[in-house]
Amino acid sequence: MLDIRLIRDNPQAVKAALARVGDTTSVDSILELDARRRTLVGEIEAMRSERNAVSKAVPSIKDPAEKQAKISEMRALGDRLALLEKEGAEADRVFETAMLSIPNMPSEDTPDGADDSANVVAGEFGTRPEFAFQPKTHWELGESTGLIDFERGTKISGTRFYILKGELARLQRALISFMLDVHTREHGFIEVYPPFMVKEHCLYGTGQLPKFGENLYHDAEEDFWFVPTAEVPVTNMYRDEILDNATLPLVHVAYTACFRREKMSAGKDVRGIKRGHQFDKVEMVAFVRPEESSAMLMRLMESAEHILDRLGLPWRRLQICAGDLSFTAAAKYDLEVWAAGCGEWLEVSSISNFRDFQARRAGIRFRRNAGDKPEFVHTLNGSGLALPRIMIAILENYQTGDGRIRVPEALAPWMGGTSVIGPG
RNA sequence: GGAAAGGUGACCGAGUGGCCGAAGGUGCUUGCUUGGAAAGCAAGUGUAGGGCAACCUACCGGGGGUUCGAAUCCCCCCCUUUCCGCCA
Numbered sequence: 001m002l003d004i005r006l007i008r009d010n011p012q013a014v015k016a017a018l019a020r021v022g023d024t025t026s027v028d029s030i031l032e033l034d035a036r037r038r039t040l041v042g043e044i045e046a047m048r049s050e051r052n053a054v055s056k057a058v059p060s061i062k063d064p065a066e067k068q069a070k071i072s073e074m075r076a077l078g079d080r081l082a083l084l085e086k087e088g089a090e091a092d093r094v095f096e097t098a099m100l101s102i103p104n105m106p107s108e109d110t111p112d113g114a115d116d117s118a119n120v121v122a123g124e125f126g127t128r129p130e131f132a133f134q135p136k137t138h139w140e141l142g143e144s145t146g147l148i149d150f151e152r153g154t155k156i157s158g159t160r161f162y163i164l165k166g167e168l169a170r171l172q173r174a175l176i177s178f179m180l181d182v183h184t185r186e187h188g189f190i191e192v193y194p195p196f197m198v199k200e201h202c203l204y205g206t207g208q209l210p211k212f213g214e215n216l217y218h219d220a221e222e223d224f225w226f227v228p229t230a231e232v233p234v235t236n237m238y239r240d241e242i243l244d245n246a247t248l249p250l251v252h253v254a255y256t257a258c259f260r261r262e263k264m265s266a267g268k269d270v271r272g273i274k275r276g277h278q279f280d281k282v283e284m285v286a287f288v289r290p291e292e293s294s295a296m297l298m299r300l301m302e303s304a305e306h307i308l309d310r311l312g313l314p315w316r317r318l319q320i321c322a323g324d325l326s327f328t329a330a331a332k333y334d335l336e337v338w339a340a341g342c343g344e345w346l347e348v349s350s351i352s353n354f355r356d357f358q359a360r361r362a363g364i365r366f367r368r369n370a371g372d373k374p375e376f377v378h379t380l381n382g383s384g385l386a387l388p389r390i391m392i393a394i395l396e397n398y399q400t401g402d403g404r405i406r407v408p409e410a411l412a413p414w415m416g417g418t419s420v421i422g423p424g
Numbered sequence: 425g426g427a428a429a430g431g432u433g434a435c436c437g438a439g440u441g442g443c444c445g446a447a448g449g450u451g452c453u454u455g456c457u458u459g460g461a462a463a464g465c466a467a468g469u470g471u472a473g474g475g476c477a478a479c480c481u482a483c484c485g486g487g488g489g490u491u492c493g494a495a496u497c498c499c500c501c502c503c504u505u506u507c508c509g510c511c512a
Contacts, residue, residue: 041474045481052481055493059442067492074492223502242434242471370453371469 001099001360004034017105020112020322026102033095040088047081100210104357106322107294107331113321120321122333125305126314129340129397137341138395139272142168144403145422148273160262160276164391167421171394171407172280172387174414176255179282179307181414183384187303189253189284194233196256197224202236205362207328207354217259217277226259230283231381238287239362242374248366249288249296253384256281273388274346280387286380287364290356293378294331297353300382301333304349307385310410313393314338316345330355337389341396346389351382 007014007030015027054074061067111120129135142148147168153161164172183189200223203209208216208228217226227233234254243250258281269275284303288296301317308315320332329352336345356376359365365374398406404422407415 038474041481045474048482049480051492055491056442058492071492078492244434374471 001357002102002105003356003360004030004099007031008034014105018103020106020110021103021325022114022323023103026098030095030098030102033091033098037088037091037095040084040091044081044084044088047077047084051077051081097210100204100361103327104325104330104354106325107353107355110325110331111319111321112323114323116321116324118321119324119334120319122317122319124314124316126309126312126338128314128338131340131399131401133401135340135396135399137272138339138392141341141395141399141403141405141422142272145405147422157277160270161278162273162276167418168391168395170418171411171415171421172391174411175387175390176280176282178310178411178414179384180253180255182307182310183253183282183284183303187251187253187306189251189303192234192237192252192254194227194230194237194254194256196227196233196259198227198233198236199223200225202232202239205236205239206232206358207361208232211327214263215261217261227256228260229258229381230254230256230281231285234283234285235358235364235379235381236362238364241364243287243364243366243377245289245366245368248377249286249292251284251286251296251300253282253284256283272342272392274392276388282384282387284382284384287366287377288380289366289368290375290378293353293355293380296378296380297331297333297351300380300384301335301351304335304351304382304384308335308337308348311390311394311408312410313390313397313408315348326350326352328352328354328357330357335383335385337393339389339393339396341399342392346392348385348389348393349383351380353378353380355379 002014007027011027011031015024018024018026051074054070058067058070058074061070111118113119136144139148139150142162143150145168147165149163149165153163180191184191197219200209200218203213203216203225216228218224233256234252237252258279260277260279262275262277273279284300286296286300305315305317315335315337318334318336320329320334325332332350332352334347335349335351337348338344339346355378358379359376364377364379366377367374394408395405398408400406400420400422402424404420404424407419407421412419
């Protein structure tokens with residue numbers, strides 16, 4: 001959520017910023033709603049003030065007739081007030097919903113561009129593997145080795161579900177432990193294991209609601225929503241809190257399964273394990289002082305890149321242009337890994353600086369010094385990393401040609417020394 | 425799922441219709457004291473909205489109701505704790 005004061009005081013600047021993400025109408029309409037709301041607030045508060053003053057005086061009025069007259073007067077005022085309050089509440093509700101529907105403003109250093117074709121490749125790292133044979137796709141390898149059971153996955157849960165088996169299931173488990181261990185022991189992040197289901201208000205806090213509910217799963221009978229990313233529960237851990245300045249910057253790392261309806265992308269990426277309704281991810285979530293968020297974005301990005309390097313995977317860094325930013329992000333980088341079998345760059349991490357956009361929604365603040373007014377923190381997050389596509393990259397890049405797959409050296413301690421998986 | 429007891433400021437904890445934005449304590453900040461520190465003493469210490477200065481308004485789990493007036497009374501809901509049941 002943007003700061004309404006900023007919009008009021010600098011409407012043209014906000015308008016210009018929002019135009020970069022393709023939003024050209026929000027500012028004018030929000031200013032109208034704000035003006036209307038404030039007019040009502042003024043009227044309502046004046047009436048309340050009068051009522052409070054008179055009510056306070058009522059017990060000391062001696063003359064019974066005069067006392068009764070005042071009470072009647074206040075009763076009438078109360079009736080008028082009730083109507084106005086109803087109107088005010090509705091104006092507030094409309095205003096709030098509109099505020100929650102305005103996207104974040106892009107950072108100054110975010111490049112212009114209308115869509116993903118304008119994203120900037122900001123570096124390519126590692127070496128793409130070369131093969132003396134035609135490399136197979138991961139779905140071919142998965143089936144030929146028996147390490148992925150697509151048929152039974154769809155049998156029990158439908159399309160876009162699969163079952164990892166044997167050494168590949170173990171590989172994913174090893175990857176999760178490896179990532180968590182590197183992030184906690186080498187990068188100094190604090191591990192948390194959050195709930196995979198949250199209350200609705202959490203989705204408002206991080207920005208999935210009210211606009212993107214169609215991508216979420218939720219329980220029909222109770223207020224439980226399946227998390228689409230660990231960002232949701234971990235960011236909301238501190239909702240409505242005033243954090244101690246000494247705890248900042250605070251970085252958590254969490255493993256969760258993620259659940260997404262992926263309604264929008266039906267028909268795309270249907271082969272293999274690239275895009276499912278359920279996938280695993282290790283996520284980094286940071287809470288920092290405003291002046292620290294740009295540096296933290298870099299730190300999170302480097303932490304994710306470190307994992308890719310350790311796994312010996314070829315990858316590239318993309319700076320996301322304004323038009324391709326997600327709703328909540330002010331700045332964003334994607335990391336993509338090269339998958340030799342399907343010959344594609346696969347997004348394995350998205351690192352975003354939300355600045356105070358989520359913090360304002362979720363009420364996450366800190367106090368610089370005792371006695372100071374609370375300020376909103378800046379929040380950031382980044383995948384570190386998404387598991388299925390890392391699995392794809394390992395399967396396809398580390399295939400040996402005889403139907404087997406080498407295990408990246410860095411994973412050896414987490415794989416009990418197993419260096420090759422597959423039949424034979 | 426059943427029963428009971430509770431949800432008040434950073435924390436503990438008073439408060440059953442107006443004198444309560446809320447006693448008292450703890451914590452925190454500042455000052456005094458001290459060679460320094462602890463202890464002690466004194467003062468200060470919620471958030472948000474509107475005017476943006478004085479000031480006004482709202483908030484005592486959430487929502488609704490009664491009333492001239494509600495933290496205090498009524499209704500609904502949520503949550504927590506304990507016991508029972510069920511389970512991993």
